[in-house]
Amino acid sequence: MSNFEIVTRENFSDLTYLLEVHHPLMAKAAKPGQFVIVMLSEHGERIPLTIADFDREKGTITLVIQAIGKTTRQMQQECQVGTSLYALVGPMGIPSPISHAKKVICVGGGLGVAPIFPQARGFKEAGAYVIGVVGFRNKDLVFWEDKFRAVCDEFIICTDDGSAGIKGMVTAGILQAIDKHPDIDEVVAIGPPIMMKGCAEATRPFKIKTMVSLNPVMVDGTGMCGGCRVKIGDTVKFACVDGPDFDGHLVDFDDLMTRLKRYTKEERMALDHWEKEKGCRLQKAVDKTIAATDLR
């Protein structure tokens, strides 16, 4: 199949990096909204990552990763051009339905900025009027602005400190767009659960269909373990095979966020164990950055 070789790497910031991995079959099969599961080594855990882009001609898929936990930090150090991932499986999940909406807002925040891109492009290709809204902490963390502008009819950047675009959360961007366009058909939001919850609450009064992409804890990603079960209205769904996209107005985000904390202690232990083994000075610098910025 492929040996999952990394062909491009780009560092967006101290925390965020891009990996382009050679996998022609997957590049051919991938559709917006799908994800992969990656293992860095034989001892590694299986982590789900949303596909940020795919290039059918080059035969690559692109992942944009934030170094937050043990595995993503280890990847930040070890995944250089020419190295290979131990395992990469996908594309997983039901592709995002690129609906016939005429006017859509594509929202990305934090982890979600990269994976919202193929959706924005998909809607553009389907003939929709696309408004992109992306959120960063500050100006230095902004990436892919050109890529987004190329597929968006309007593009709004939101930063926490106002150093780029408008000051505030992505919800401020959404409200600004809704204010200007009363005929928005659909909002698609990808990002941390708290951000997606905010987006769903922002659009609820306007009754605008809002799709979100959920990222619960997974093991296999093929519907086998049930670790990724989420509450959608009155039903329980497995995000890996029934999703990952769901109607944001029906998602029980509080339940999702509680479940995401299930292994916080163990994640810390894994990180400590790794750091002890590495005894690495560089790591402390990353730690500091994380402490300063933390997850939104």
Added chain:
Amino acid sequence: MAKKKTIRTIPQERTPMREQDPAVRAKNFEEVACGYHPDDAMREAERCLICPDQPCVSGCPVGINIPGFIQKISEKDLRGAYDILTETSLLPAICGRVCPQENQCEGVCTVGQSLEAVAIGRLERFVGDTAIREGWANIPYIEPNDFKVGIVGSGPAGMACAADMAKAGCDVTVFEAFHQPGGVLKYGIPDFRLPNAVIDAEIGNLRKLGVKFECNTLVGRLFTIEQMVTEMGFHAVFVGVGAGYPTMLGIPGDSLNGVLSANELLTRCNLMRAKEFPSFDTPQPIGKRVVVVGAGNTAMDAMRVSVRLGAEKVYCIYRRSRKEAPARAEEVHHAEQEGVEFNWLTHPVAVLDDGKGNVRGLRCVRMELGEPDASGRRRPVPVEGSEFDFECDLIVYAIGTNANPIMGQTSQLKLNKWGYIDTDEGLATSIAGVFAGGDIVTGAATVIEAMGAGRTAAASMKAYLGIRDSALPYTSGSEKLFGIDLRERNFTRVRVA
């Protein structure tokens, strides 16, 4: 000629198999049952009457020549015993361990009518283990044909089908979504029942037959079944992806942290080696007081894994009585020895939370057996006012699985109303050239039944491809039309035109 054995002359007691002491083994993941020594095997082989009826052969889903291989053990010809076993059984070291022999070969054993049945499973395992230790493999000369066969799923059904098709001369590729082949044998069955080394040895034998394994390949999503038979050039495909979608109880508190499926617990522990966390990155949910809901083999595995992970107390709760428990008797016995507390006729009604999203306990109700239901088993009904609480911090659901939806989402394969793949008796699906078997057709069943299905599908596949098994005697001329055997669906030759 040897003196004729009778029920009076054979050793009366079944030869025991050495087991790790329960107190010791409850703290390790080494195999519980240590296997027969050659002397044990010789003695047990003596107990087989080599009776003419051979009920055991028809009791075996794959029809192993059981008296044949046992006789070879008596003759101290272990290689001969292995040769006979591998004529029909692909994976003796695995089947000898995990088959429910008491319901199959041993259940109908002639000796078993008056004494304890011959320990066929233990003897099979003895031969299989000897072969692995000695490095025996029966690699027949294979005349290659030009057929390319794709197998989806590397569990027992896929492995059995792959072996038969490779032996028939086909170019066989097995696709597996996980990063290691073996399916449920790897992720589901714990090391203390089936060590990974045994599985890897058997997979090694498949590779020697020329079978290729492609891991990290999620068929359906990376490419579809239809693409396999059209653009990818597979002449036939077998789908053996397992059932897999675990059932949750649907009671209040199901989604609390600390409630998980047996599949998740076992996959983390067995495949991802979470028991060695943090040397391995995947964390293992550890409970001090663990409740496992269900009483099948998977439930027993979950309980015994929990014991080994250091739980102080492990409870089994099951809504019917011990008699109805679907697990093998030996597994229930082993779990009991290891300190699991069984609560029969008990049913959960709600998971209790600690106010922070974690499990604090499980509210249950006592049941009593009422009238027989559709399955013929007496239906358990709740006893009014009998509610009580278990204090626990981990709850494992081992109450069965539903059909995995990926095949249905990504192909035109016809499904039945429960979402399993619809097949005919020969396991052909609604798509020409595509066959299916194992749990994804029947719903959750046993390893040997899945292997049996893999072999049935292989036989149909060979007929479909027009491959004649030269080892079989040529039978009946009556079922022929224009000189072509009607049992062969000889599509490939027709298609040439």
